[in-house]
Amino acid sequence: MLESNKSQILLAPLQGLTDFRFRNAFNLYFKGIDQYYSPWICLSHSKEMKKSHIIDVQPKNNIGYNVIPQIMTNDIDDFIFLANYLTDLGHKEMNWNLGCPYPMVAKKGMGSGMLCQPLKVVEILENVLPKINIKVSMKMRLGYENNTETSDLIPHLNQFPLTEIIIHGRTAKQMYTGKVDQDAFERCLENSKHSMVYNGDITTYIQLSLLQEKFPTVKKWMIGRGIIANPFLLEMIANQNDRYPENSAELFMKFHDTLLYNYAQQLSGDKHLLMKMESFWEYFSKSFSDPHTILKRVKKAKNKNMYDDAVARNLAEGFGS
Numbered sequence: 612m613l614e615s616n617k618s619q620i621l622l623a624p625l626q627g628l629t630d631f632r633f634r635n636a637f638n639l640y641f642k643g644i645d646q647y648y649s650p651w652i653c654l655s656h657s658k659e660m661k662k663s664h665i666i667d668v669q670p671k672n673n674i675g676y677n678v679i680p681q682i683m684t685n686d687i688d689d690f691i692f693l694a695n696y697l698t699d700l701g702h703k704e705m706n707w708n709l710g711c712p713y714p715m716v717a718k719k720g721m722g723s724g725m726l727c728q729p730l731k732v733v734e735i736l737e738n739v740l741p742k743i744n745i746k747v748s749m750k751m752r753l754g755y756e757n758n759t760e761t762s763d764l765i766p767h768l769n770q771f772p773l774t775e776i777i778i779h780g781r782t783a784k785q786m787y788t789g790k791v792d793q794d795a796f797e798r799c800l801e802n803s804k805h806s807m808v809y810n811g812d813i814t815t816y817i818q819l820s821l822l823q824e825k826f827p828t829v830k831k832w833m834i835g836r837g838i839i840a841n842p843f844l845l846e847m848i849a850n851q852n853d854r855y856p857e858n859s860a861e862l863f864m865k866f867h868d869t870l871l872y873n874y875a876q877q878l879s880g881d882k883h884l885l886m887k888m889e890s891f892w893e894y895f896s897k898s899f900s901d902p903h904t905i906l907k908r909v910k911k912a913k914n915k916n917m918y919d920d921a922v923a924r925n926l927a928e929g930f931g932s
């Protein structure tokens with residue numbers, strides 16, 4: 612039986628999707644996220660931060676909810692610089708990304724590329740933690756090549772005062788294919804003294820309920836794509852059913868319009884705005900009975916009027932039916 616009052620739901624960071632414009636719109640209409648995480652930020656070769664990364668972690672852009680910024684680096688000085696930068700902004704905690712599977716990142720030994728270098732991970736933590744004034748959590752995959760790398764690394768992390776370790780139960784090589792490996796997650800759980808967070812492929816309240824039964828010591832569950840696809844998932848988890856609320860289309864429309872408005876402030880011209888909205892519809896469409904048709908309508912829209920029409924027709928079919 613799901614004890615929803617004891618579980619915490621964390622919104623997974625999704626680069627290109629869950630920035631502050633999305634978080635602000637989502638938080639306005641949907642309750643139930645206990646903790647938001649920013650997509651990763653980093654320093655460039657010339658030790659600069661992208662403007663989009665800077666604005667995403669500004670407290671003034673994240674009002675009304677708590678966001679933990681995520682960093683990605685394999686460099687001690689960069690880690691300390693980013694930690695101090697976030698501390699100066701007033702953040703109390705940050706998350707270190709050891710999960711990004713993309714070859715451009717991993718081949719440089721960052722993100723999941725660190726999982727096969729346990730000594731390097733330990734060296735970085737030993738050097739940075741005494742010098743920074745912000746709590747640190749980590750987000751990892753099961754490994755880069757194979758699903759034992761992280762469970763082997765975890766005992767080395769027990770000596771460090773991390774707030775939590777989030778595990779996406781896939782290897783980097785898997786990218787997003789195949790199943791989440793629950794046995795490999797369990798091995799990480801058994802090896803860790805830290806608070807552990809389960810992540811990967813939770814899309815229904817029943818799945819969460821079953822996972823809770825299987826892993827009773829896990830109290831935090833990170834969900835990404837499942838929440839974007841179905842913003843009502845949190846309510847379903849709270850109510851322990853899979854019914855969409857009566858006013859789901861109306862509520863979704865308000866959320867959608869706020870999202871559109873927020874991105875219209877950033878992006879110039881219909882083309883860029885519609886491309887951004889299309890990236891959300893890749894997920895939203897999964898909550899309709901015919902995702903293919905729903906997404907096709909949005910993709911065919913060549914201008915804002917056509918887009919509005921496509922959205923109205925999609926919603927007329929009933930969100931969630």
Ligand SMILES: Cc1cc2nc3c(=O)[nH]c(=O)nc-3n(C[C@H](O)[C@H](O)[C@H](O)COP(=O)(O)O)c2cc1C
Pocket residue numbers: 623624625626627628649650651681708710711750779810811812813833834835836837
């Ligand atoms: C488009 C996309 C962007 C992502 N960006 C990040 C990121 O910036 N940082 C991170 O730690 N994980 C990132 N992830 C991984 C997610 O946080 C999460 O671990 C993964 O999607 C599995 O959870 P889910 O099945 O609930 O979505 C990203 C995933 C996707 C699909």
